[in-house]
Amino acid sequence: MWSPLGDRLPVPALAVAYDDGQRMIAAARAGRTTLDLKLTVDSPYLYDVWQVSEGRVPERILHTVTARNTAEVTARYGDMGGAEWASEQRFGWRPWQTYSWNDDQRLVRTGTTRQEFVSAGDSWWQHRMLHRIMGMSWGKLDHGMARAPRRYAADDRDVETWFAPVVRPAVPAAGGAPVPTRTGDTLDLRVAEFVDADGNHGVAGRAEEADTVEVRVSRDGQQIADLSEGWTPVPTTPGPARYRLDLTTQRSSDEWRYATRTETAWQFASARPAGDAAQPLPLLQVDYRVPADLRGEVAGDRAHQLGLTLRQPVGVPAPTGTQLRVEVSFDGGRSWRAVPVRGSGTGFTAVVPAGHGTVSLRAHARDAAGNTVDQTVLDAYGLR
Structure with missing residues (x-):
């Protein structure tokens, strides 16, 4: 798992899909080739989606993200000082569940805005953010700040701003x-x-x-x-x-x-x-x-x-x-x-x-x- 902290490998490793890999191998065998890579470690997009099948288990599970089943959240991540990275996690649970503990925390660059797409419907969501990188690079984010749990409608266009002043008891x-x-x-x-x-x-x-x-x-x-x-x-x-x-x-x-x-x-x-x-x-x-x-x-x-x-x-x-x-x-x-x-x-x-x-x-x-x-x-x- 990539981290902005600690030592870096001198040569990064890259995994590609099989079909893309075959085309790259064929090009290399055909003669001199140039491979240009453009990478980002802080994507401006993020997807938190639930695949829900009401009353059945489908033979083939296929989930297509569309405007009819997804809300859009503009998340603005404020910076409180120190390293320009922090931890965040959006917990999700179904109506019949009492809590959510699955999945891992995620890294986000502070001082940036990210478009986040969240499944709409009857699922519950709660977003959390810690102002710094959590001590462990894995596991759930169990402290920091939290938003009130909520559900999203497909036409929701929400805006979240984290650590905007003034931070105080309230x-x-x-x-x-x-x-x-x-x-x-x-x-x-x-x-x-x-x-x-x-x-x-x-x-x-x-x-x-x-x-x-x-x-x-x-x-x-x-x-x-x-x-x-x-x-x-x-x-x-x-x-x-x-x-x-x-x-x-x-x-x-x-x-x-x-x-x-x-x-x-x-x-x-x-x-x-x-x-x-x-x-x-x-x-x-x-x-x-x-x-x-x-x-x-x-x-x-x-x-x-x-x-x-x-x-x-x-x-x-x-x-x-x-x-x-x-x-x-x-x-x-x-x-x-x-x-x-x-x-x-x-x-x-x-x-x-x-x-x-x-x-x-x-x-x-x-x-x-x-x-x-x-x-x-x-x-x-x-x-x-």
Whole structure:
């Protein structure tokens, strides 16, 4: 299996189909011949297809990829630093299966766009990507970021963007990740530590990434839980109270140059809900849209505009009476300056002035119900 890492053979080996080989041999025997090869190790196309025969096993299995049975996905693979290669895999399973573990990870060159063709119909698919090459060159990709599982229709023309800034802790709007909830007098406050602008999400904690995570829960100003060693249910009291969830992440390596440290604090009110069903909690979210390229960079010689959206997790009414402040730093968070913010409701824009290096962001938002979020992302994206 070809790898961009390690030693290379001085003479590459090439296998061709039998019929083509016979023509090449005949040409060589006929006299002087020249063989010109044009190869690529990062094809601009990829096919993930299922051959499905409903209710029967055909005598001859033949699958023809057509526009009537295939969706087209434009996959944009962002670069987070280090080597220009990463691992990805699209898992597929039939409706009667509970999970998929077959097949191997695949290599993709970061900073590129690839057209991917995926079988439509009732099969389920879930795409995953790791920002670097996985330690083993074989086996399933079991960490990194993931998209929510989905099915495709034949006329789907989807666009996926991986590792687009701003990567930060969040509850993804697209689903596929736990939503913080309260059941009776128990809080479940799981939040994905790494979520990109497209809602692709991943968790911290693998030794290979050397992540540092601190998570603390407070009620009315008093700490009631430390979840830094892992997510566990948090028991609480039935009466109304004001809660605060503090989540800090740190990841730094040659393969991870953006979102090197994040600090997020959510504040919200909660009391024992009626009934036994889990009730989603109002952790106010900030989504970011940065006009960055696939290297995570924006032109720094002029001002640029950020898009910001305020929302609540699925199951919580949309925020009203919102306010938003944004600050930026060009020196890794040592000094900050406020930037102009325009908008209302759930949609805002902020203007970042010209600069150089990296842009760190600090946002403070609140709504009429008193829910707040303070979020700092150091080295959120770069300037070129």
